[in-house]
Amino acid sequence: MAGLVHEFTDQQGSFWLSKWRTYITSTISHISPQASGICPFGFELLSDASFLARDLRRYYVYVSEPQMKGEEIFEKFMLCLQGDAPNFCESIGFLVHPTGRLDRDVAKNRLLHFQVLKRKQSILEIYSRYVVACPDVVLNGTLTEMRAFDISESARRYVFQLTLMVAAVFPEVTQLTEAETSGLALSILEMSRTHISQATVTRPPRREEAAILAGVVLPFMRRVRQYVQETRASGGVVPYEFVDIHSDVRLAGTMNAAVMAEKMELIRNLYSSYPPRVSSGR
Structure with a gap:
């Protein structure tokens, strides 16, 4: 990932999507058994594998959960991420979350967009x-x-x-x-x-x-x-x-x-x- 090494980078330097997906689904389920989470980039639908070798700067996480407040889910997720993947977490300069936007470090041009939908259906x-x-x-x-x-x-x-x-x-x-x-x-x-x-x-x-x-x-x-x-x-x-x-x-x-x-x-x-x-x- 263009010089950035973190917990979701494979040995060749590409984004390790399967590990990221597994982390999202398991962490969201741990936060709430009623919740489901996905992390689409959009390029999955194009079936073009070359995107994963690019310098990915925007990461999207979508969650459906019928009862918990979105900000509570987000806060618990960030605590997990900081503990489990500190290097990746440190690389994020901007956060879009259920109650607004936080510019943590404008020198780090990477964004995590975390969206919570108060729904019972599977997020996929x-x-x-x-x-x-x-x-x-x-x-x-x-x-x-x-x-x-x-x-x-x-x-x-x-x-x-x-x-x-x-x-x-x-x-x-x-x-x-x-x-x-x-x-x-x-x-x-x-x-x-x-x-x-x-x-x-x-x-x-x-x-x-x-x-x-x-x-x-x-x-x-x-x-x-x-x-x-x-x-x-x-x-x-x-x-x-x-x-x-x-x-x-x-x-x-x-x-x-x-x-x-x-x-x-x-x-x-x-x-x-x-x-x-x-x-x-x-």
């Missing part, structure tokens, strides 16, 4: 439903990141990444062109290199970012929405609800029921089977 079930449902709420602007698109670089980066994720889940829809995919990937990479401090991530979109939203993201999401509403599969088009994983707010849409079930299963399988360990060759 919630996550898979969320990804499938995103085209509706990207288009109507109710997705958390769409509401913040004009003021937050991290929101724009997430919307662009989500577009690539949805494209991987719906290969039967007319796909993004090579130029469109490259444009999204380049913008994501450029924004990922930006320092994570609050001062640098809060800025209006550049002209090219606004153009990607209008000319690439929204047209593609319209194609996906049309597909999920018109596909003639068993179950018919039905209304549904899902949870926005970054706000814990319930949102709604319509989709063919069979398509929803099929794509949710695909996402669960892609997440669970993503290569757990990759060597970078550095």
